[in-house]
Amino acid sequence: MHNITLIPGDGIGPEVSFAVKEIIDSTGVSINWDIQEAGEKAFNTVGNPLPESVIESIRKNKIALKGPVTTPIGKGFRSINVALRKEFNLYANLRPVKKLPGIRTPFDHVDLVIVRENTEDLYSGIEKIIDNDHVEAIKMISREASRKIGLFAFDYARKNGRKKVTAVHKANILKYSDGLFLESVREIKGEFPDIEYEEIIIDNLCMQLVQRPEYFDVLVMPNLYGDIVSDLCAGLVGGLGLVPGANLGDHYSVFEAVHGSALDIAGKNLANPLALLQSAVLMLEHINETAAARSIKDAINWILSRKERLTPDLGGIGTTTSMTQDLVAYIRKNSVGTLN
Numbered sequence: 001m002h003n004i005t006l007i008p009g010d011g012i013g014p015e016v017s018f019a020v021k022e023i024i025d026s027t028g029v030s031i032n033w034d035i036q037e038a039g040e041k042a043f044n045t046v047g048n049p050l051p052e053s054v055i056e057s058i059r060k061n062k063i064a065l066k067g068p069v070t071t072p073i074g075k076g077f078r079s080i081n082v083a084l085r086k087e088f089n090l091y092a093n094l095r096p097v098k099k100l101p102g103i104r105t106p107f108d109h110v111d112l113v114i115v116r117e118n119t120e121d122l123y124s125g126i127e128k129i130i131d132n133d134h135v136e137a138i139k140m141i142s143r144e145a146s147r148k149i150g151l152f153a154f155d156y157a158r159k160n161g162r163k164k165v166t167a168v169h170k171a172n173i174l175k176y177s178d179g180l181f182l183e184s185v186r187e188i189k190g191e192f193p194d195i196e197y198e199e200i201i202i203d204n205l206c207m208q209l210v211q212r213p214e215y216f217d218v219l220v221m222p223n224l225y226g227d228i229v230s231d232l233c234a235g236l237v238g239g240l241g242l243v244p245g246a247n248l249g250d251h252y253s254v255f256e257a258v259h260g261s262a263l264d265i266a267g268k269n270l271a272n273p274l275a276l277l278q279s280a281v282l283m284l285e286h287i288n289e290t291a292a293a294r295s296i297k298d299a300i301n302w303i304l305s306r307k308e309r310l311t312p313d314l315g316g317i318g319t320t321t322s323m324t325q326d327l328v329a330y331i332r333k334n335s336v337g338t339l340n
């Protein structure tokens with residue numbers, strides 16, 4: 001029996017989180033879910049977007065599956081995602097982006113992994129009002145965190161049969177901060193002679209990603225670039241409804257999709273559960289529940305070949321509920337072709 005914290009979140013969060021819970025439970029894997037509220041809903045009900053009970057639950061269970069949470073723009077409480085990543089030192093944000101069968105995109109081959117540093121950079125949240133017309137924000141880069149994420153990227157590449165790590169930066173302009181990031185990753189590369197290493201300036205990366213995404217393998221980068229490049233890469237493979245993620249530290253892990261709370265479609269039963277479901281697959285693999293992960297992957301591959309059953313973001317006429325029912329039915333029957 002695994003104890004796992006489930007944070008449904010805001011907007012489409014509860015829709016996709018409970019869908020994914022139902023799908024995971026249908027595999028028969030034994031999970032005791034500890035459901036915890038965080039985000040805007042928690043702020044409105046208990047006055048704290050990250051109640052202590054959420055921290056305690058993750059500290060106890062060590063693993064969480066998290067729906068997206070809303071962060072107010074330009075005012076209000078600070079991101080609880082950033083707070084959670086700092087609290088549990090979830091220094092690596094892993095986002096595999098893969099072209100999936102059945103999804104039509106301009107690219108035949110996209111299979112890359114974004115490794116985003118998750119604890120510093122402009123996300124340090126240190127901003128200062130200088131006067132009415134000037135503000136400053138601190139971009140914090142440390143050798144320790146940069147080395148750690150560099151090591152994570154190379155180690156991930158080696159363990160997962162990847163061939164190349166590309167460090168992404170803007171050290172031509174940010175000579176000290178991105179310069180230190182780059183220097184730290186370079187220090188690591190010597191330990192991995194079997195992995196090819198390249199460096200690329202962030203703006204050039206963006207252009208090349210939309211021209212020849214097949215060229216890239218593992219991409220390692222500071223926090224802000226990782227955030228932006230993740231959404232860009234989601235666009236290469238069919239959108240945010242598909243791309244999973246994992247926030248990993250040495251002792252704790254929080255699995256969540258790349259997408260946010262999607263307020264434009266919240267409550268309409270239109271949210272695609274596959275991004276969070278694929279994050280759950282990463283989670284099941286992480287806790288060595290490989291059979292459950294396999295059967296969910298099989299079900300995902302099956303539903304991707306039935307376009308009409310998918311949610312509208314993928315061109316279908318399905319709903320969150322109908323996709324969940326289809327996936328659960330497929331997993332229960334566990335045989336290809338019983339649903340058509």
Ligand code: NAI
Nearest residue numbers: 068069070071240241258259260261262264265271272313
């Ligand atoms: P978003 O990712 O929520 O939505 C961007 C677009 O993608 C929208 O058109 C939305 O409908 C679509 N989309 C996203 N997920 C989808 C899904 N599963 N199925 C179908 N369509 C989907 O980004 P946005 O609108 O910039 O942010 C909304 C809120 O989410 C903000 O408060 C932001 O701070 C928060 N956010 C939270 C994250 C987290 O908790 N990990 C990550 C990113 C944003």
